[in-house]
Amino acid sequence: MAESNYWQRWARSRLSRRRFLGGAATLGAGALAYTLVGCREARPSATPAAQETPAGPPRGGIVRAVLLGGNVFDSVDVHRAFGDPTSWLSNYVLNKIVRYKNPDTGELEGDLAERWEVIDGANYVFHIRQDVFWQQTPITNGRQLTAEDIRWHIERQKAGRLSDGSQASFRHQSFYQQVARVETPDQFTVRITLQQPRGTFLDRLANYFSTVPNRETMERFERNHTVITEEAMPATGAFMLRRWRSGEEIRAERNPRYFRKDFPYVDGWIYPTGLFEDPNAWRIAFEQKQVDYFYSSDPNLPKSIIESKPGQMYEVLTGVGNTVFMHLNMNQQFKDVRLVKALHMAFDRRAIIQAFHQGLGQVSGPVPWLQEGFAIPTQELSNMDGYRTNRDEDIRNARQLWQAAGGPALGEINIKVPDTWLAVWPDTVQIIPNMLNQALGVNQFRSTRTSYNEEIIPNLFNGQFPNWFGWTSQVSGPDPRETLFSVFHPSGSQNFQKVNNPELNRLLEAAIVETNYQRAVDLVRQIQRILIDNGQYGNVVLYNYILRTAVWNYYRGALKRPPAPGQPAQGYNIFAGHLNADLMSLNSNDPTFQGRANITL
Amino acid sequence: MTAYIVRRLLMNLVVLWVVVSVVFVTTNLLPGDFALRQVATNLELQDYSQALREARRILGLDKPLWQRYGEFMGGLLTLDLGRSYETHRSTWAELGERLPSTLELGAMILLFTFLISIPVGIISAIRQNTWLDFLLRGFAIFNVATPAFVIAVLLTLLVLKLDLFRIDVVGRPHFWTDPEAALKLYIIPGLAGGLTSGAGIMRLLRSQMLEVMRNDYVRTAFAKGLREGTVWLRHALKNAMLPVLTVMGFSVAGIVSGQIILENMFNIDGVGRFLYTRLILRDLPPFQGTVVIIAFVVVTVNLLVDIAYAWLDPRIRYAE
Numbered sequence: 001m002a003e004s005n006y007w008q009r010w011a012r013s014r015l016s017r018r019r020f021l022g023g024a025a026t027l028g029a030g031a032l033a034y035t036l037v038g039c040r041e042a043r044p045s046a047t048p049a050a051q052e053t054p055a056g057p058p059r060g061g062i063v064r065a066v067l068l069g070g071n072v073f074d075s076v077d078v079h080r081a082f083g084d085p086t087s088w089l090s091n092y093v094l095n096k097i098v099r100y101k102n103p104d105t106g107e108l109e110g111d112l113a114e115r116w117e118v119i120d121g122a123n124y125v126f127h128i129r130q131d132v133f134w135q136q137t138p139i140t141n142g143r144q145l146t147a148e149d150i151r152w153h154i155e156r157q158k159a160g161r162l163s164d165g166s167q168a169s170f171r172h173q174s175f176y177q178q179v180a181r182v183e184t185p186d187q188f189t190v191r192i193t194l195q196q197p198r199g200t201f202l203d204r205l206a207n208y209f210s211t212v213p214n215r216e217t218m219e220r221f222e223r224n225h226t227v228i229t230e231e232a233m234p235a236t237g238a239f240m241l242r243r244w245r246s247g248e249e250i251r252a253e254r255n256p257r258y259f260r261k262d263f264p265y266v267d268g269w270i271y272p273t274g275l276f277e278d279p280n281a282w283r284i285a286f287e288q289k290q291v292d293y294f295y296s297s298d299p300n301l302p303k304s305i306i307e308s309k310p311g312q313m314y315e316v317l318t319g320v321g322n323t324v325f326m327h328l329n330m331n332q333q334f335k336d337v338r339l340v341k342a343l344h345m346a347f348d349r350r351a352i353i354q355a356f357h358q359g360l361g362q363v364s365g366p367v368p369w370l371q372e373g374f375a376i377p378t379q380e381l382s383n384m385d386g387y388r389t390n391r392d393e394d395i396r397n398a399r400q401l402w403q404a405a406g407g408p409a410l411g412e413i414n415i416k417v418p419d420t421w422l423a424v425w426p427d428t429v430q431i432i433p434n435m436l437n438q439a440l441g442v443n444q445f446r447s448t449r450t451s452y453n454e455e456i457i458p459n460l461f462n463g464q465f466p467n468w469f470g471w472t473s474q475v476s477g478p479d480p481r482e483t484l485f486s487v488f489h490p491s492g493s494q495n496f497q498k499v500n501n502p503e504l505n506r507l508l509e510a511a512i513v514e515t516n517y518q519r520a521v522d523l524v525r526q527i528q529r530i531l532i533d534n535g536q537y538g539n540v541v542l543y544n545y546i547l548r549t550a551v552w553n554y555y556r557g558a559l560k561r562p563p564a565p566g567q568p569a570q571g572y573n574i575f576a577g578h579l580n581a582d583l584m585s586l587n588s589n590d591p592t593f594q595g596r597a598n599i600t601l
Numbered sequence: 602m603t604a605y606i607v608r609r610l611l612m613n614l615v616v617l618w619v620v621v622s623v624v625f626v627t628t629n630l631l632p633g634d635f636a637l638r639q640v641a642t643n644l645e646l647q648d649y650s651q652a653l654r655e656a657r658r659i660l661g662l663d664k665p666l667w668q669r670y671g672e673f674m675g676g677l678l679t680l681d682l683g684r685s686y687e688t689h690r691s692t693w694a695e696l697g698e699r700l701p702s703t704l705e706l707g708a709m710i711l712l713f714t715f716l717i718s719i720p721v722g723i724i725s726a727i728r729q730n731t732w733l734d735f736l737l738r739g740f741a742i743f744n745v746a747t748p749a750f751v752i753a754v755l756l757t758l759l760v761l762k763l764d765l766f767r768i769d770v771v772g773r774p775h776f777w778t779d780p781e782a783a784l785k786l787y788i789i790p791g792l793a794g795g796l797t798s799g800a801g802i803m804r805l806l807r808s809q810m811l812e813v814m815r816n817d818y819v820r821t822a823f824a825k826g827l828r829e830g831t832v833w834l835r836h837a838l839k840n841a842m843l844p845v846l847t848v849m850g851f852s853v854a855g856i857v858s859g860q861i862i863l864e865n866m867f868n869i870d871g872v873g874r875f876l877y878t879r880l881i882l883r884d885l886p887p888f889q890g891t892v893v894i895i896a897f898v899v900v901t902v903n904l905l906v907d908i909a910y911a912w913l914d915p916r917i918r919y920a921e
Contacts, residue, residue: 064771072687072882074639074656082640082652169655226659227689246687247878272771280757281770281868287761290771419632451632457649597771 061586076232091577106478121197319573322471338405341535361545682890692890703871713795722806744800809841
């Protein structure tokens, strides 16, 4: 903390006669008050951190919040980090070639590129902004970012080699290998040619893991890229890292050279990584305004806090990317597609949302509702097999299919539940089999524990994976096409069920190269209808749940819909760190700002 | 006496070796490892397997268990407790940063333990079977039966509801940097921990006092006309404290190992919280190194308590 400590403050204070007498009087009154109300302290008044501007949100102040979720940083190199935290953090510090204007629909806007042209599905031209400069460090010398930086960014990941020519593991190498060549006809133009058309190329460039790091710095840290330090990520974006240590807090300050001159609104932020292993600590910090918002796996906790401070906080609801699935192995027990279709219809998604999430969730089709541009609209979905609000028809059809396909003859069926899920919802091993037994009128389902990393992942490629229920980190961007192709096309890297449906293949191949957004949406919805007709080929998407966050009125982040009287705010379902970096603000004129901890960098 | 101490020291070495080996093996048998925490699970899965292999190679987790055990034991001989996979810092450095917070919390807990258990135990004994005794025993039973974290939660809710004072769970103040903020941070976990551990000691002290009070030398002291307070405090209490001292000894050892739950609840960056987070992350070298230190402290304190017994009570002599 830059704040002076207690003893320095004590030493600075002078004890005048007036103050001594005042102190004596206060001591007498305080002793009386103490016996009545305990040691209530006088709160410091609001710091003059943020000031209203005539137009737009207030500026200034230091946000202290849990910005990034998980926090085990494995590398300073965004190209080589195999965990998400480094990529998440980079969205506050670095920029992408293009970025999402609306992360949930996938609408794009320029980031490092001020504009771009899609010649066809295989040829793209990007015009790079001329006002982007690297943060001033001894390594970068604050030089200008040029088209050469973009070329290096793509070619390095494609080659998977370090500056000395040695081979290394790059997380997205397979994606960049589809690039045939990168040309830089001038200092600020990049022309990219793909091996073959790919309609999802721009979407991948806008995703959270596609930030462009500084070449000289990455090359300097190549040999010790797992040692986490702020020096390894010089900024072009909204904030410059002042301190970045694994397992400790991260501090960042406004980047004065950020090319979006009106942003960011705040002067800096502190992310207390490694804090709050226990919700009690986070709750104390939030209620006493030491941090600016609070969420919990128990949605009732933020709700009760909001209700205890009427008018002082608002509620933000955000969809969670962990899509909940039931995976049924079609290589083994469920070779007949009617069996998986029966279970697809027997599963009562809405009941499970109620049981586990107090209703905070929404059923998902093969494309989760989080990817709102491509998902089947709720109205249509609720009339489809497995999604009907009136369960009778689904259950009747499910029972018929189960009997017709010889389901009862399969004997005992184990739907395993991974420990990660059970840590939060231990009753699952009873609830899931009971629900399926009841729906199908049988007594053959049971559930036992398993380990996602020990039993499920190692057995995916050999087709020996168990049937299992739980979440899969699935939704990382708004465009589902790469995932659908990977899971359901015979050439897909994750087609563990060995799906090969000619009509489905044709639609997948058409969708993956389509560059027109609306045509791509139409194709993806056709794909989903085929999947639902076939019980999603055993990869049964069930639902996505919703996170409830309590936020003090004085704080605003990037919101899809602001709070209104009687209505919660809606956050972006897809990671929106780049928007949050620009848009988060603190309003010191809001009455709730009174008593907020005086936070400095 | 000297032979006894030497024998105990040798036995302690064996105990330490067993503890260290058991901890090393069991923690390595736990499902998952640090590489799994580092590598995201939403990658394309071919990359995922490759990434895991690479991460395990960098961390040395691809070596067989016996080889890692050998390296770990070899490190111990040179007082090298290993380095954190996450921070790359030595276990000594990590512990050095966290020990002060643990000692502060431990001191606070001990303070409340003494303040509560000694007077309550004495009063309860000398006012045996009065309403005051029943009240204090009820208080003790409540605190024995209620886990410290429940008391801590109740006290926290009280502070938050009445807005009594700021508990600085983010700034992590120390008594030597900001005593006022530190007091406000440590008072609730200190009181909760003190009530829980003090209740057991209070009940032990009461029963010991009652036993001692029936001894002849106490009657003699009264017969000599000594003042009541002098008899209780100088004659009875001193002898009643012997078993209490043993329990207190273990409490002191417990301070070093930290109060895992209380430290987590109040975000106190101490040894207990460190152990918990290292285990959750499967950051095993600092976890194992810390357990070695704790085991060392516990067996050493145990030995010192036994020696203190002999010093306090001249009738106790250990066989040569």
